[in-house]
Amino acid sequence: GAVVSQHPSWVICKSGTSVKIECRSLDFQATTMFWYRQFPKQSLMLMATSNEGSKATYEQGVEKDKFLINHASLTLSTLTVTSAHPEDSSFYICSARGVYYNEQFFGPGTRLTVL
Amino acid sequence: KQEVTQIPAALSVPEGENLVLNCSFTDSAIYNLQWFRQDPGKGLTSLLLIQSSQREQTSGRLNASLDKSSGRSTLYIAASQPGDSATYLCAVKPRDSNYQLIWGAGTKLIIKP
Numbered sequence: 001g002a003v004v005s006q007h008p009s010w011v012i013c014k015s016g017t018s019v020k021i022e023c024r025s026l027d028f029q030a031t032t033m034f035w036y037r038q039f040p041k042q043s044l045m046l047m048a049t050s051n052e053g054s055k056a057t058y059e060q061g062v063e064k065d066k067f068l069i070n071h072a073s074l075t076l077s078t079l080t081v082t083s084a085h086p087e088d089s090s091f092y093i094c095s096a097r098g099v100y101y102n103e104q105f106f107g108p109g110t111r112l113t114v115l
Numbered sequence: 116k117q118e119v120t121q122i123p124a125a126l127s128v129p130e131g132e133n134l135v136l137n138c139s140f141t142d143s144a145i146y147n148l149q150w151f152r153q154d155p156g157k158g159l160t161s162l163l164l165i166q167s168s169q170r171e172q173t174s175g176r177l178n179a180s181l182d183k184s185s186g187r188s189t190l191y192i193a194a195s196q197p198g199d200s201a202t203y204l205c206a207v208k209p210r211d212s213n214y215q216l217i218w219g220a221g222t223k224l225i226i227k228p
Contacts, residue, residue: 046216104216105161106151109157109158
């Protein structure tokens with residue numbers, strides 16, 4: 001139980017385009033979802049926290065207009081990287097927490113490469 | 116402000132050895148501490164979660180300990196195997212956090228056949 005999936009697992013796009021990444025909790029209802037990014041050889045950096053049905057809370061330094069987060073249902077959250085640039089290339093990981101869990105369950109990550 | 120440190124940043128040992136990875140944190144007011152494994156280019160696999168009231172957790176060849184008073188946790192790996200090669204991350208959930216985790220930078224472990 002407590003499986004989280006991400007789609008796509010990797011994506012390559014041209015500079016200036018927008019990319020949407022999906023995060024799904026497959027067997028539980030995720031009241032809270034978290035989005036992280038990870039640069040090579042570095043640890044995870046929390047970007048934002050989203051609760052179902054409400055606006056995401058962004059960490060300091062993360063542009064909310066650049067990284068749009070939607071948590072419209074208890075099993076799906078999306079991260080849209082708008083007008084992507086090469087510096088947005090990174091590994092994006094989501095995690096989800098359900099009502100009855102005291103821990104986060106992590107997705108497999110999405111590798112974004114912006115050319 | 117809670118800070119989590121993992122030393123060493125990298126470790127290489129021969130197959131079969133027992134080894135210890137270290138994680139230290141600056142504020143003992145934690146809810147739990149969790150150890151993860153990350154393979155190159157992959158997501159995270161949760162290994163062990165220790166609640167603040169617990170001293171250790173075991174899963175197979177892995178044993179994690181927690182000493183809140185000294186702000187330290189160790190991950191002990193017995194009889195290491197090449198398949199154990201990965202980056203190991205520890206993360207602390209502060210007692211007053213909104214389920215946010217504070218992450219260490221990780222220890223990259225290489226087990227040589």
